[in-house]
Amino acid sequence: MRVLLFGIxxxxxxxxxxTAEGVSTVAELKSWLYGQYPALRQxxxxxxxxxxVYAGDAEMLNAADEIAVIPPVSGG
Amino acid sequence: MxxxxxxxxxxxxxxxKMQVLLQINTNxxxxxxxxxxxxxxCGGVAVFVGNVRNVTKGKAVTKLFFECYEPMAxxxxxxxxxxxxxxxxVKKLAILHIVGEKFPGDTVVVxxxxxxxxxxxxxxCEYAIDTLKETVxxxxxxxxxxxxxxxAAHP
Numbered sequence: 001m002r003v004l005l006f007g008i009x010x011x012x013x014x015x016x017x018x019t020a021e022g023v024s025t026v027a028e029l030k031s032w033l034y035g036q037y038p039a040l041r042q043x044x045x046x047x048x049x050x051x052x053v054y055a056g057d058a059e060m061l062n063a064a065d066e067i068a069v070i071p072p073v074s075g076g
Numbered sequence: 077m078x079x080x081x082x083x084x085x086x087x088x089x090x091x092x093k094m095q096v097l098l099q100i101n102t103n104x105x106x107x108x109x110x111x112x113x114x115x116x117x118c119g120g121v122a123v124f125v126g127n128v129r130n131v132t133k134g135k136a137v138t139k140l141f142f143e144c145y146e147p148m149a150x151x152x153x154x155x156x157x158x159x160x161x162x163x164x165x166v167k168k169l170a171i172l173h174i175v176g177e178k179f180p181g182d183t184v185v186v187x188x189x190x191x192x193x194x195x196x197x198x199x200x201c202e203y204a205i206d207t208l209k210e211t212v213x214x215x216x217x218x219x220x221x222x223x224x225x226x227x228a229a230h231p
Contacts, residue, residue, distance in 0.1 A: 007215030008226040044231045052148035074227035075214030076185050
C-alpha cells in the first residue's frame with residue numbers, strides 16, 4: 001500500500017512515497033517503517049495519518065486509504 | 077426534520093465560510109488577514125505575526141524551507157478555527173501560513189482574530205499559534221552556512 005512521506009521522513013526514505021507490504025494496522029506499518037528505515041527510530045515522534053486524520057496504533061489500514069507518515073511537525 | 081437539519085447544516089457551513097479564512101500559500105500578508113476579520117460587531121482585533129529569525133542557538137540562519145501536507149493541514153487548521161469560533165467568543169478568524177523558501181525577516185504565519193472585546197481576541201491568537209505548532213502538518217528546515225536541519229525532528 002502506498003504511503004506518503006514528508007519532512008525528515010521523506011529525506012530518510014529518499015522518496016516522497018513508498019510502498020509498504022504486509023501491514024494491516026498503524027502499529028504494523030510503524031514497525032515495518034522502523035525495520036526498513038532505522039533512522040526513523042531517532043526521531044522525537046512518528047505519527048501516522050489515515051485519510052488526513054491522525055490515527056492510533058490499533059487503527060486498521062485499507063488499500064484505498066490515504067496513508068501518510070507525519071514526523072514531528074514544526075510549522076509557525 | 078431532515079430538511080431542517082440540512083438547512084441548518086448549510087447555514088452553519090456558509091456562516092463558517094464567512095467567519096474563517098484558512099490559507100496556505102507561497103505568499104501571505106498581514107493586511108489580507110486584517111481585512112478579512114474586520115467587522116463592525118467586533119471592537120477588538122488581535123494579530124500574531126511569525127517571521128523568520130536570523131539566528132538559532134547562536135548560529136546564523138540563512139533561510140528556511142517550509143513543506144506542508146496541505147489537505148490535512150487545512151483540516152487541522154479548520155479544527156483550530158472551530159474551537160476558536162465555537163468556544164472562545166471570537167467572531168472572525170484568519171490563519172495564513174506560507175510554504176516554500178523564506179529568508180530572515182520574511183513573514184511565515186499570520187493569525188488574526190476579531191471579537192467584541194479584546195481578551196477573547198488575544199486568547200484566540202495564542203491558542204491558534206500554540207495549537208498550530210503542535211498539530212498542523214507543516215515542517216520547516218533551517219539552513220546554516222554549514223548545513224541544514226529539520227526543526228524539532230530529533231529529541
